[in-house]
Amino acid sequence: MKISQILSLDKPSLSMEVFPPKTADNYDKIAEAVNKIASLSPSFMSVTYGAGGGTSAFTAAIAKNIQECYNVPSLAHLTCVSSNKSEIGRQLALLKNYGIENILALRGDILPGTKLGNLEYHYAYQLIETIKEQGDFCIGGACYPESHPESENYRKDIEYLKIKVDAGCEFLTTQMFFDNDILYNFMYKVRDAGIKVPVIAGIMPLTNAKQVFRITKISGTLLPQRFRRIVDRYGDNPIAMKQAGIAYACEQIIDLYANGINAVHIYTMNSPDVAAKIMENISEIIK
Ligand code: FAD
Secondary structure: OOHHHHHHOOOOEEEEEEOOOOOHHHHHHHHHHHHHHHOOOOOOEEEOOOHHHOOHHHHHHHHHHHHHHHOOOEEEEEEOOOOOHHHHHHHHHHHHHOOOOEEEEEOOOOOOOOOHHHOOOOOHHHHHHHHHHHOOOEEEEEEOOOOOOOOOOHHHHHHHHHHHHHHHOOEEEEOOOOOHHHHHHHHHHHHHOOOOOOEEEEEOOOOOHHHHHHHHHHHOOOOOHHHHHHHHHHOOOHHHHHHHHHHHHHHHHHHHHHOOOOEEEEEOOOOHHHHHHHHHHOOOOOO
């Protein structure tokens, strides 16, 4: 099923992101976690694509398994910056062959030392153009409520986002954020810029203190004082920190639905128990 169809239903959707193993040794362990998350029947599941495309085969295989064994529509991520047109063509053929209908088209991070002049792809919109030439996929893109870390400024970031959507994006998924007001402000700017496609709010449950600092450092995402106080108080108590992190994420999700954001995507970090707890806490809300 295409994600555009799921998002057009007049009901809240709750989808989940998983990541593939880096090496074949880890495949079974990760597949087991992914299967447990799929058995919760989220609206759809996305499978990330390792930086540099290293996990490309696993992304497609896991996305196929989710659909075939759990009847959960899957969304395969695909990055382009460290690839070329023929590699992208092969990956698209594999996805089509596996029955994957949805692709999150991403540029990917530029690895240090990359010579920009040698790249075939510089931006995600160019990948979207290639995908559109090669098949009937439903295409999504990434967006950044706090703006992309490389952006000149917020206004330019939204201008480029519009170009990306016009190239053929049918939905956008946001980078994680921990203050819903940031998302509401972003939505206002996006709609003002004439971007009309559905925006799926990305929520990351932060359930241990180490993860909090690592993830916010990598993504540059703002951590509100309210959440910092939770980490100060419970960071040394793993069980309490996990409970508090899940509660914080659920509160964010409920507030989003209550304010008319109908689609939420959970960055599960392949944790079935965190995913299950969230599902349980909001089960009546997403009915
Ligand atoms: P783009 O949309 O191309 O934007 C990149 C930068 O270029 C931005 O600063 C933008 O303002 C600027 N820009 C865009 N278009 C133009 C233009 N026409 N002219 C000038 N400047 C322009 N990474 C992975 O490696 N694997 C994953 O699976 C993955 N999944 C992700 C899922 C989500 C929901 C998100 C939010 C991010 C994900 N990422 C993933 C990270 C992503 O690859 C990086 O953030 C990357 O740096 C940017 O990718 P993009 O597709 O947003 O790029």
